[in-house]
Amino acid sequence: MDDDSPQARWERRTEVPLTLTSLLFLTAYAVEVLAHGLTAVGRYICLVVLLAAWAVFAVDYGMRWRLSGQGRRFVRSHWVDTLVLLLPLLRPLRIVKFYESVQRRHGQPRLALQARVIFYAGLSTLLLGFSGALAVYQQEHGAPSATIRTFGDAVWWTCATLSTVGYGDVAPVTPWGRTIAVGLMACGLALLGAVTGSFSSWLLQVFAREDDAKPPGS
Structure with a gap:
């Protein structure tokens, strides 16, 4: 039976937006690093996208922390999510979590x-x-x-x-x-x-x- 706790419902509702945000973050970061001829306006747009993506992850982390009711234990039990929040290098790994969620929706993984x-x-x-x-x-x-x-x-x-x-x-x-x-x-x-x-x-x-x-x- 699927978990119907507030935290689980929040995660199901946000998994697709967070995956798209991860892809957007990686794209903006790649453009900023590789596009050497990028204008100042373009670099500013990339920076805004990166900060907005980080803000989305921060809000998601805070909401899941609050809904879990675990207090400080949430940080220890969700250490991967904590690293994803703190280290931009690991944020695209959200895509892996999304694939796992899709597989779980279809019952046992194939x-x-x-x-x-x-x-x-x-x-x-x-x-x-x-x-x-x-x-x-x-x-x-x-x-x-x-x-x-x-x-x-x-x-x-x-x-x-x-x-x-x-x-x-x-x-x-x-x-x-x-x-x-x-x-x-x-x-x-x-x-x-x-x-x-x-x-x-x-x-x-x-x-x-x-x-x-x-x-x-x-």
Whole structure:
């Protein structure tokens, strides 16, 4: 039976607007970072969109906090939402939550648990990778002695960082760039661990079913 609490009703009503707000935020941020010939008016519009999107997330967070009735426990039990509110880099992950909500509306998810983990991890990697590349490029491309000069360099560095390969041919040199790098390294390790663990669990289940299917003594 679906949860009919005030918080659950609020989340169902706002999931689509919040997903669109996430996409709008990411689009405005990408335009601001990549459109070097953007006029002052254009940059002002992008800034207004970014601040408005953050305000929407803040209002949603405050409403869910109030409706939950959990007080300070809400922050601990919804730490991902707290990070999404505080760190712009993670706001596009709202799209992953929207997909999960859509699947839940249709009853049990159509994908197995391991497949869902791999899918969510893959989608999160794409969103984090694009956002991280934008953030690093914004901080690095104009810095003295920077090795990340183009957005292509930023994408290449982000792929190497999230995959935990770390070639070292390009690397951030600014304090904010290195701070973003630490966050991406942590996310890369977590996502890689989730995918590896889920794949290993799936293999163990497959081998267990094969052993159960064998006749005794074979």
